[in-house]
Amino acid sequence: MRTKNNNGMGWLFASPYLLYGLIFFLIPLGWSFYLSITDWNLIAPVFHHVGLDNFIKALKSPGVHAAFFVTFKFMIVFVPMVIASSLIVALVVHGLPRFKGLFLIGFFLPYLASGVVSSFIVKGFLSYNSPVNTFLRGQLGLDINWLGTPLSALLLVAVIIAWKFTGYYALILTSGFESINQEIYEAAAIDGVNGWQRFWRITLPLLYPALFTTLILSIGVTFGIFTEVYQLTGGGPNFGTNTWQMEIYKQAFQNLSAGYASAVALIASVVTFISIFIIRKFLEMWGKRNGWT
Amino acid sequence: MKMKKAASLLLGASVLAGSLAGCSTGNPAGEDSTSKNGTTTIEFWAAPNPPQQAYWKETAKAFEKDHPKIKIKVSPIKESPTSEASIQSAIAGKEAPTMSENINRGFAAQLAESKAIEPLNKMKGYDDILKSRSMTDTIKGWKFADGNQYVLPIYSNAMLFGWRLDILKKLGYNEPPKTYSEVLDVTKKLKAKYPDKYLWAKPDLADPTAWKRWFDFFMLYDAASGGNKFIEGNKLVADDKAGVDVLNFMDNIRKEKGILTKQSKDPFETGLGIFTDIGPWTLQYWAEKFPEMKYNKTFAFSTPPVPDGTDTKNVSTFADTKGLVIYSSAPENEKKAAMEFIKWVYSKPENDVKWMEKTNLPPARDDLATNDAFKEIYEKNPALKPYAEAIPNAVPSIDNAKYNELQTYIGQYAVNPVVKGEVQPKKGWEKMKEAIEGDLK
CATH class of the missing domain: 3.40.190.10 (Periplasmic binding protein-like II)
Known part of the structure; x- marks a missing residue:
């Protein structure tokens, strides 16, 4: 009887989350599955079932192909960039004798900045007639089309997002540094270990739990990039920055193809799930090699 | 116990229904108000x-x-x-x-x-x-x-092109040019006198976003074709000659280094470019932000330039x-x-x-x-x-439900690659037609 009561209480306490999950996750997910086999445009009173046509069309679409490859290109550029920068920030802050919290807050602030605002600032900063470009052209003879080539546009977006997330990941890595037992370093110093060996052989393996978290989070970010791309490049040039979210937005809200956009969104979620699963397995293998189970 | 459970569920459901109903703002469709x-x-x-x-x-x-x-x-x-x-x-x-x-x-x-x-x-x-x-x-x-x-x-x-009249005067013109060859002459003289300036400084020319074609391609196409329809119902009825003429015009300006598609801030107002599309809403904006922009002193308007030999009166444009x-x-x-x-x-x-x-x-x-x-x-x-x-x-703009996709193709296959010198105008036009016709099937 007591167990039954406890179960009831458990369900009661879990009910807000369960309701939330049902209304904002499960029902929309089911609706999205249903929409993906229709040609609905959000307005028409009649639904036409099109079977798997939307999925077939999506798999042949240049926009979807671009979204697939652009995401991995972003990952290759963005993940090492943000991990390296947040590691540097975390190392610097960790080494500070005082005011660590204050500095961490400072680095964390860009995370709170609006993507729209920062994109506008970058756009102005890099415009053809900005002081930076006027200087580069006049003094160094460099005429850079920052947002005009797929590679430079992708690099630029990656830098902006890395700037935004560096402070946040540095916060996680700093807590990782704090949890490493200082006695290990002392023992290593007695054994004559140099700074380089100390970092690669002790710090990095012991930082694994924090690194694992930041790596998975940053990989997740690459599948959800939208604001910066929407503001700066619109997915161009030549689909060079066309992310999954950008493609879904274009199809749903510009072309008004809600059914097709749902199919693209489902393909994107499958790709995201599989990619993160594989990467997670590799990271766990690396962890196991260093004694983390 | 069962009653209690049922009562809690009912209460929960009512709260939820109440809060969702609170999101509603108007009369349900079709109901007499x-x-x-x-x-x-x-x-x-x-x-x-x-x-x-x-x-x-x-x-x-x-x-x-x-x-x-x-x-x-x-x-x-x-x-x-x-x-x-x-x-x-x-x-x-x-x-x-x-x-x-x-x-x-x-x-x-x-x-x-x-x-x-x-x-x-x-x-x-x-x-x-x-x-x-x-x-x-x-x-x-x-x-x-x-x-x-x-x-x-x-x-x-009715969209018009704005010209920097002050700069045109320095090049020896008292009014904006009207035909393609006149515009090309202006471009040549501009680049000779001011190598750092451009005829048309507009990042949108390299952007495939559908609505942006209203303010470059369609203005020129409507003028070149005498207002010929582009799409009728589900059929592409565009005037091929006019379309290719427009793309050739853009390509020729590019060849004279008269087009700048890099991001730039207020290119027309700063005189970096001397030609751009202007809507009447801009006048109010200029009055507040650029009071130095004076009609018939710093700038003048013209209908879109037309191919040589075309009547320059009653020129059509995009609305x-x-x-x-x-x-x-x-x-x-x-x-x-x-x-x-x-x-x-x-x-x-x-x-x-x-x-x-x-x-x-x-x-x-x-x-x-x-x-x-x-x-x-x-x-x-x-x-x-x-x-x-x-x-x-x-x-006015085309009345096809797929206008967004169709206008994106104009940018993607024709205008954008032509202004970047990546495709020949005729080839670009053909590729655009192929994409549009494929989508209209």
Whole structure:
């Protein structure tokens, strides 16, 4: 009887989350599955079932192909960039004798900045007639089309997002540094270990739990990039920055193809799930090699 | 115990239902909204910018004085993320208003295809509106492929090209060039005298976003083709010669290093570029931000340049125009009341005068350049006169429900690669046609 009561209480306490999950996750997910086999445009009173046509069309679409490859290109550029920068920030802050919290807050602030605002600032900063470009052209003879080539546009977006997330990941890595037992370093110093060996052989393996978290989070970010791309490049040039979210937005809200956009969104979620699963397995293998189970 | 469980579930469900019901804002679709005292309330979504909001609120109040049995609730269209998306969501959620403005012809085609808006020409009083507002000619270009009229145009921005007259004068010209070869001559002289300046400095030329083609390709295409339709119903009927001429024109300017597609800030205002599309809304912006921009001193207007040998009078151009629609989901009494309101607004030219004074947007009237009621506005702001004169030759956007995809192809396969020198104009035109025809099948 007591167990039954406890179960009831458990369900009661879990009910807000369960309701939330049902209304904002499960029902929309089911609706999205249903929409993906229709040609609905959000307005028409009649639904036409099109079977798997939307999925077939999506798999042949240049926009979807671009979204697939652009995401991995972003990952290759963005993940090492943000991990390296947040590691540097975390190392610097960790080494500070005082005011660590204050500095961490400072680095964390860009995370709170609006993507729209920062994109506008970058756009102005890099415009053809900005002081930076006027200087580069006049003094160094460099005429850079920052947002005009797929590679430079992708690099630029990656830098902006890395700037935004560096402070946040540095916060996680700093807590990782704090949890490493200082006695290990002392023992290593007695054994004559140099700074380089100390970092690669002790710090990095012991930082694994924090690194694992930041790596998975940053990989997740690459599948959800939208604001910066929407503001700066619109997915161009030549689909060079066309992310999954950008493609879904274009199809749903510009072309008004809600059914097709749902199919693209489902393909994107499958790709995201599989990619993160594989990467997670590799990271766990690396962890196991260093004694983390 | 079971009772308790059932009671908690019921309570939870009621709270949830109550909070969800709180999200609702209007009458469910189709339900008669006439109150007990016989008053019909209609919901009118106006464009979210302050001048248009103010105009419609004032006009609605004046109408209500004359028509005590009709109440008009004016509210701004939410732009989350776009006004079109908000309207879509409202229709999907059965929360569409009775009527709204700010609807372009392409979006109207999407709405019409889904039977979400009413064919206004089939509603009582429609012909009276056209006559009393003097818009019989202007409305012709608005006829949809199925022969109906779904949108009543409020304003028509006959798009013009702006020229930096001060710089043109330094190059030895007293007025803007009119033909392609004249424009090329200007480009050559400009680059010779000012190598750092460009004829056309506009990042949008390299951007495939659909609406951006209205302000480059369609202006030039309408001029080159004499206003020939681009798509009719589900058929591409574009004038091939005019299309290739436009792309060749762009390519020739590029070859003279006259095009800059890199991001630049206020290129026309700073004189980095000397030629660009200008809508009448820009005049108000310049008055506030760039007071040094003076009509017929620093800048002048011209209709789009045309291929050599083409008549340079009565040149067609693109009409950036939006209008009113009535939603099919509204109850009949609201539709009638909405029509009554529209009839009242457009039976008096002074309402259009007030509109133009508040918004600077030229009302879609045939007599805008000749009607004395507007004389004072042109005296105060002579830069608006060329826009009024161009209205009869202005061609609205295509009325295909897939306009967004189709216009994206124009950028993606033709305009963008041509201005970047990546494709020959004729080849680009063919690729664009192939993509459009493939999608229209």
